[in-house]
Amino acid sequence: MRGPMDGELAPDATSGGAMRRRPAAIAAATLIAIVLALSAIGTANAAPRGKPNQIQYEYVPPKNPAHQPIHDQMKQGRALENLQELLSPLRLPYPLMLKVAGCDGVANAWYENEVITVCYELLAEIQKNAPKQDLPIGISRADTMLGPALDVFLHETGHAVFHMLEIPVLGREEDAADQFSAYLMLRLGKDDARRMILGSAYSYNLQMPQGPHVTVPLNAFSDEHSLPAQRAFNVLCIAYGADKKLFADVVEKDYLPKKRAEGCAYEYEDLTFAMTKLIGPHIDKRIAAKFHEVWTRTISARRARLARQSDTLDVKPDPVGTGGKP
Ligand SMILES: [Zn+2]
Numbered sequence: 001m002r003g004p005m006d007g008e009l010a011p012d013a014t015s016g017g018a019m020r021r022r023p024a025a026i027a028a029a030t031l032i033a034i035v036l037a038l039s040a041i042g043t044a045n046a047a048p049r050g051k052p053n054q055i056q057y058e059y060v061p062p063k064n065p066a067h068q069p070i071h072d073q074m075k076q077g078r079a080l081e082n083l084q085e086l087l088s089p090l091r092l093p094y095p096l097m098l099k100v101a102g103c104d105g106v107a108n109a110w111y112e113n114e115v116i117t118v119c120y121e122l123l124a125e126i127q128k129n130a131p132k133q134d135l136p137i138g139i140s141r142a143d144t145m146l147g148p149a150l151d152v153f154l155h156e157t158g159h160a161v162f163h164m165l166e167i168p169v170l171g172r173e174e175d176a177a178d179q180f181s182a183y184l185m186l187r188l189g190k191d192d193a194r195r196m197i198l199g200s201a202y203s204y205n206l207q208m209p210q211g212p213h214v215t216v217p218l219n220a221f222s223d224e225h226s227l228p229a230q231r232a233f234n235v236l237c238i239a240y241g242a243d244k245k246l247f248a249d250v251v252e253k254d255y256l257p258k259k260r261a262e263g264c265a266y267e268y269e270d271l272t273f274a275m276t277k278l279i280g281p282h283i284d285k286r287i288a289a290k291f292h293e294v295w296t297r298t299i300s301a302r303r304a305r306l307a308r309q310s311d312t313l314d315v316k317p318d319p320v321g322t323g324g325k326p
Contacts, residue, residue, distance in 0.1 A: 049091070049093075050090075050091035050092045050093045050164075050165070050282060051091055051092070052088055052089055052090065052091050052284040052287050053088045053287075054088075054090065054091075054092040054094065054095045054096055055083070055084040055087045055088055055090070055095070055096055055098060056084070056095050056096070056097045056098070057080035057081065057083070057084050057097065057098045057099070058080075058097060058098075058099045058100075058101075059071055059074060059075050059080065059100055060099060060100060060101035060102070062101075062102045062120050063102035063104065064102055064105075064120070064121075066124070067102055067120035067121070067124060070100075070120050070123050070124060070127070071100070071120065074100060074123075077302055080098050080100065083098055083153055084098065087157060088284075088287055089283050089284045089285075089287040089288035090157075090161065090282060090283065090284075091282045091283065091284055092161075092164050092165070092282070093164060093165070094114050094164060095114065096114055096115075096116065096157075096160050096164065097114060097115040097116065098116050098118075098153065099115055099116060099117045099118070100117075100118050100119075100120060100123070101117055101118075101119060101120065102119065102120050102121070103117070103119035103120070103121055103122075105121060106119055106121055107119060107121040107122040107124070107125045108121070108122055109122055109152050109153075109155075109156055110156065110159075111156045111157075111159040111160045111163070114160070114164065116153065116156040116157065116159075116160060118152055118153060118156070122152065123149060126145055126148045126149055126152075126203060127145055129144075129203065129206050130144045130145045131144060135198075135202065137198060137249065137253070137255075138194075138198075139194075139195050139198045139199055139202070140195070140303065140306075140307060141306070141307070142302075142303045142306035142307050143195040143196065143198065143199035143303070144199045144202050144203060145199070145306065146195070146196065146199060146302070146303065146306070147185075147195065147196040147197065147198065147199020147200040147201075147202070147203065148199060148200050148202075148203035148204075150181075150185065150196055150200070151181050151185070151196070151200040151203075151235075154180065154181035154184050154185065155177045155178060155180070155181040156177070157180070157181075157184075158176065158177035158178075158179075158180030158181055159173065159177050161180065161279065161282070162176065162177070162180075165279075165282050167278050167279065168278070172224065172226075173224075174224050174225040174226065175226055175234070178226070178231055178234060178235065179234075179238065179271050179274075180275070180279075181200075181235075182197065182200075182234075182235045182238040182239065182271075183238070183271055183272070183275050185197055185200070186238070186239060186242045186243075190243070190246055193239070193243075193246070194239075194246055194247065197235055197236070197239045197247075198250075200235055201232040201235050201236050201255070202232075204228040204229065204231045204232035204235070205228065205229065205232045206228075207228035208227070208228045208229045214229070233256060233257075233260060236250050236255060236256040237256060237260055237261065237263075237264040237267055237268075238264065238267060238268050238271060240256055240261055240264045241264030241265045241266070241267050241268030241269070241271075242268045244265075
């Protein structure tokens with residue numbers, strides 16, 4: 001839709017006959033838009049209903065030997081199997097593949113053609129950035145690895161869900177995927193929700209220069225993602241909006257400015273409305289009821305193992321951490 005409309009209007013902007021031709025162009029574009037909009041509604045109604053248990057996974061052997069420990073420990077910890085189970089309530093029209101793979105030095109993750117790829121490089125980076133000790137705000141070193149790793153998978157799942165279920169997105173899709181991830185993390189038990197959210201916010205903050213005044217290249221503002229600091233404030237706001245008590249210290253300690261915090265309950269309410277209305281119908285409620293149980297079972301062991309490892313061999317940061325997420 002954007003193509004034809006842009007094509008029609010662009011010449012008008014520079015030519016002298018702009019005023020005369022413009023109404024016709026707009027009328028044509030409007031007609032096209034209406035036809036497309038109507039057919040889109042038809043498509044949505046005709047979309048396959050989907051079924052649960054559509055998550056598949058693959059541990060692609062790393063190309064870089066340095067990533068072998070990440071691969072091995074994720075596999076031993078059944079990281080992708082656990083994620084598969086957590087996401088199994090999603091009713092999808094086609095299988096969705098979760099994949100960890102080497103990306104030739106690129107630390108990234110993406111969704112494309114029903115496949116989510118998370119690079120070992122990105123997991124290695126999360127692991128490298130983990131602090132040496134637990135943080136004073138009450139989250140452990142393990143949480144600073146588990147939180148961002150879980151966030152990466154859930155963010156990409158957000159993209160996948162929008163695409164596979166033809167969910168309309170108003171605003172920027174990258175922000176919507178962040179919100180999708182935050183919302184799911186907040187469905188965990190309180191203690192885990194807090195740990196994962198704060199671990200994730202910690203990781204975003206590390207990606208920015210530190211201090212009250214920062215300098216970033218101008219083109220950073222053109223990125224389709226919000227800036228890391230914005231992503232951190234956004235996730236904290238959603239969390240605070242969801243549970244003012246659980247995240248009270250986030251505002252008291254000024255990690256989230258009071259001015260933003262005032263509207264967070266409304267932001268969370270908007271998100272809840274969208275998730276309930278748009279994603280809710282695609283969740284198998286019976287399977288979803290087991291969500292907490294699955295999470296608790298898988299994450300507790302994982303966190304304990306990460307904690308033990310950082311206690312004993314601090315020299316060698318635990319590669320699993322990253323993959324460690326559920
Ligand atoms: Zn994204």
